[in-house]
Amino acid sequence: xxxxxxxxxxxxxxxxxxxxxxxxxCLVSGRISTHDYLDFSAFxxxxxxxxxxxxxxYKDFELSIIGIGIGAPNGNHYTGTIEYAPNLNWTGVIxxxxxxxxxxxxxxxxxxxxxxxxxxxxxxxxxxxxxKDFIVITLGTGLGSGIVVDGKIxxxxxxxxxxxxxxxxxxxxRVCGCGRKGCLEAYASATGIKRTFIEMLKNTNLQSVLKNIxxxxxxxxxxFEAASEGDQLSLEAFEYTxxxxxxxxxxxxxxxxxxxxxxxxxxxxxxxxxxKPTKKHMEENLLKIFKNKVKLLPSGITSExxxxxxxxxxxxxxxxx
Amino acid sequence: xxxxxxxxxxxxxxxxxxxxxxxxxCLVSGRISTHDYLDFSAFxxxxxxxxxxxxxxYKDFELSIIGIGIGAPNGNHYTGTIEYAPNLNWTGVIxxxxxxxxxxxxxxxxxxxxxxxxxxxxxxxxxxxxxKDFIVITLGTGLGSGIVVDGKIxxxxxxxxxxxxxxxxxxxxRVCGCGRKGCLEAYASATGIKRTFIEMLKNTNLQSVLKNIxxxxxxxxxxFEAASEGDQLSLEAFEYTxxxxxxxxxxxxxxxxxxxxxxxxxxxxxxxxxxKPTKKHMEENLLKIFKNKVKLLPSGITSExxxxxxxxxxxxxxxxx
Numbered sequence: 001x002x003x004x005x006x007x008x009x010x011x012x013x014x015x016x017x018x019x020x021x022x023x024x025x026c027l028v029s030g031r032i033s034t035h036d037y038l039d040f041s042a043f044x045x046x047x048x049x050x051x052x053x054x055x056x057x058y059k060d061f062e063l064s065i066i067g068i069g070i071g072a073p074n075g076n077h078y079t080g081t082i083e084y085a086p087n088l089n090w091t092g093v094i095x096x097x098x099x100x101x102x103x104x105x106x107x108x109x110x111x112x113x114x115x116x117x118x119x120x121x122x123x124x125x126x127x128x129x130x131x132k133d134f135i136v137i138t139l140g141t142g143l144g145s146g147i148v149v150d151g152k153i154x155x156x157x158x159x160x161x162x163x164x165x166x167x168x169x170x171x172x173x174r175v176c177g178c179g180r181k182g183c184l185e186a187y188a189s190a191t192g193i194k195r196t197f198i199e200m201l202k203n204t205n206l207q208s209v210l211k212n213i214x215x216x217x218x219x220x221x222x223x224f225e226a227a228s229e230g231d232q233l234s235l236e237a238f239e240y241t242x243x244x245x246x247x248x249x250x251x252x253x254x255x256x257x258x259x260x261x262x263x264x265x266x267x268x269x270x271x272x273x274x275x276k277p278t279k280k281h282m283e284e285n286l287l288k289i290f291k292n293k294v295k296l297l298p299s300g301i302t303s304e305x306x307x308x309x310x311x312x313x314x315x316x317x318x319x320x321x
Numbered sequence: 322x323x324x325x326x327x328x329x330x331x332x333x334x335x336x337x338x339x340x341x342x343x344x345x346x347c348l349v350s351g352r353i354s355t356h357d358y359l360d361f362s363a364f365x366x367x368x369x370x371x372x373x374x375x376x377x378x379y380k381d382f383e384l385s386i387i388g389i390g391i392g393a394p395n396g397n398h399y400t401g402t403i404e405y406a407p408n409l410n411w412t413g414v415i416x417x418x419x420x421x422x423x424x425x426x427x428x429x430x431x432x433x434x435x436x437x438x439x440x441x442x443x444x445x446x447x448x449x450x451x452x453k454d455f456i457v458i459t460l461g462t463g464l465g466s467g468i469v470v471d472g473k474i475x476x477x478x479x480x481x482x483x484x485x486x487x488x489x490x491x492x493x494x495r496v497c498g499c500g501r502k503g504c505l506e507a508y509a510s511a512t513g514i515k516r517t518f519i520e521m522l523k524n525t526n527l528q529s530v531l532k533n534i535x536x537x538x539x540x541x542x543x544x545f546e547a548a549s550e551g552d553q554l555s556l557e558a559f560e561y562t563x564x565x566x567x568x569x570x571x572x573x574x575x576x577x578x579x580x581x582x583x584x585x586x587x588x589x590x591x592x593x594x595x596x597k598p599t600k601k602h603m604e605e606n607l608l609k610i611f612k613n614k615v616k617l618l619p620s621g622i623t624s625e626x627x628x629x630x631x632x633x634x635x636x637x638x639x640x641x642x
Contacts, residue, residue, distance in 0.1 A: 132478070133477055133478045147576070149470055149475060149477075150473070150476075152471070154470060154577070155471075155578070156454055156470075156577050156578025156579060157453070157454045157578050157579060157580045158578055159578070160578040160610055160611070161576065161577050161578035162576065162578075163575035163576065163578075163608060164575070164576060166575045166608050167572040167575055167576065168568060168571070168572060168606065171568060178608055178609075179609075180606065180608070247489060247492060250489070251488040251489060251572075252576075254484035254485070254487045254488055255468070255482065255483065255484065255485060255488065255573075255576070256475070256477050256482050257476070257477025257478050257479055257480070257481040257482035257483075257484075258477060258478060259478045285489065285501065287484060287487050287499055287501070288499070288500070289481055290481070
């Protein structure tokens with residue numbers, strides 16, 4: 001009999017799960033579509049069914065589920081609910097923790113948002129095992145953050161802390177998805193670098209391999225590929241993205257006196273192309289007392305299962321105390 | 322016999338102390354000059370002498386000193402030292418906690434910076450008694466902050482967290498005392514509003530009672546007095562200061578999901594002149610989920626002894642746990 005925690009990562013497109021042992025091994029994994037279910041109850045029924053079949057089919061040992069950790073967009077740790085997540089079909093308030101408990105009785109179920117789950121994953125299974133103060137920045141469609149203060153996630157009064165994507169860079173800057181202007185995530189995210197690139201394209205004489213393709217087909221991935229081949233305009237888009245991100249990471253360091261900042265998510269996969277300019281501009285903007293002291297790191301979890309590992313870590317952290 | 326904590330507030334000009342009982346009554350108070358002592362040892366000897374005389378001369382009860390709490394510019398809670406405080410005569414690293422312990426044996430001595438002391442004062446004796454997440458902003462010559470997360474001061478890895486005065490408002494903005502550009506305290510502080518006023522004076526047709534006095538004699542106090550009398554340019558300087566401060570308080574709320582923000586210090590004494598524009602621009606810049614939820618408050622400690630009360634609270638908080 002092996003104790004496992006179910007780690008569940010609810011994304012806009014797919015929902016992934018793994019039965020994770022205390023060492024971070026994913027013994028059983030699976031996924032179902034999130035997008036296909038317009039109704040949360042139907043989604044949950046399918047997910048639970050898929051999980052139970054996988055667990056039963058696992059032959060090496062008997063698996064004992066001792067807890068469930070869930071990472072989801074807008075997941076609120078305090079209330080156990082998802083509220084108005086922009087990329088999910090389900091509108092209103094979804095009481096996700098209570099709903100899971102109906103299927104899994106007497107098992108602790110914990111929820112947090114995806115960026116916090118990533119931060120806890122780094123603490124339990126990744127590169128932040130010996131850190132008490134660090135920040136995880138997820139650079140995906142938007143910009144999320146998981147902030148760890150003295151060994152604990154910063155949740156704030158209502159569990160809504162960490163909206164670093166919506167601190168203001170330019171008071172009269174780009175319109176953001178939140179309806180405000182000049183937010184960090186309008187610059188430093190997959191969407192942000194695309195907007196930067198398209199703006200640059202209109203105001204440059206530089207050549208670019210992406211110059212003659214339709215604007216709507218430009219993606220952060222194509223900009224990355226072009227930059228990797230030395231495309232000058234794509235390299236400038238990365239430089240500018242790193243400049244804005246570095247400037248605001250310096251603000252976070254002034255506020256938190258943190259030990260390390262991890263960059264995760266799609267855009268962070270660009271490696272040195274994003275790390276190098278970010279690090280440079282972060283250092284340039286730091287107060288003297290913080291210079292050359294803060295590590296800027298990629299995730300220490302190389303597994304494709306990073307998100308479910310993070311979700312499971314939410315529960316493992318409690319048991320390991 | 323009454324238990325008291327010595328609260329000591331070391332300022333650039335004067336150092337104040339009080340023997341504070343558990344209800345926040347200052348039973349004995351005194352002060353000596355800080356500025357007159359070029360040497361820390363001589364300063365400390367005089368201060369201790371003054372304290373001992375005051376305690377002995379107190380006739381109502383016998384006072385038993387059970388701890389010493391010290392607030393000082395750049396005071397580091399972790400190391401017990403003051404390092405390179407810009408407004409103090411003493412250069413280098415002053416090992417202040419150890420030095421006090423030589424005079425007061427077997428008594429706990431705790432140090433923090435003045436903004437953190439103010440935050441702890443608010444928690445123990447002021448308006449934050451029932452709050453676990455709040456931020457104190459001190460608007461003096463510079464801008465300091467004491468950030469409380471889940472009932473504890475945010476110190477960060479090395480005790481240097483809370484440098485909110487040095488987050489960037491305008492990347493190419495005003496030169497700041499720290500050597501960088503566009504820092505919040507170059508706009509939102511007594512010095513900041515003076516700079517704003519002088520800039521406005523050069524670019525306006527508006528009349529002002531301060532128009533014909535020498536530039537170097539303009540102070541934030543004079544701008545406040547003029548604004549109180551309805552001086553248009555002075556009112557605009559307050560409006561602009563509140564605009565910048567409100568914008569960055571919205572950033573802090575996005576990051577911390579805090580319950581309340583307290584404005585303290587000289588410039589906060591201007592009351593509605595600074596609170597009103599700050600509140601307006603803070604609300605305008607908040608994410609929807611935070612709108613109309615965060616209180617913007619003056620200190621709940623009306624005593625002139627606020628700083629020494631805060632310093633003593635550093636120790637009382639430990640004993641009251």
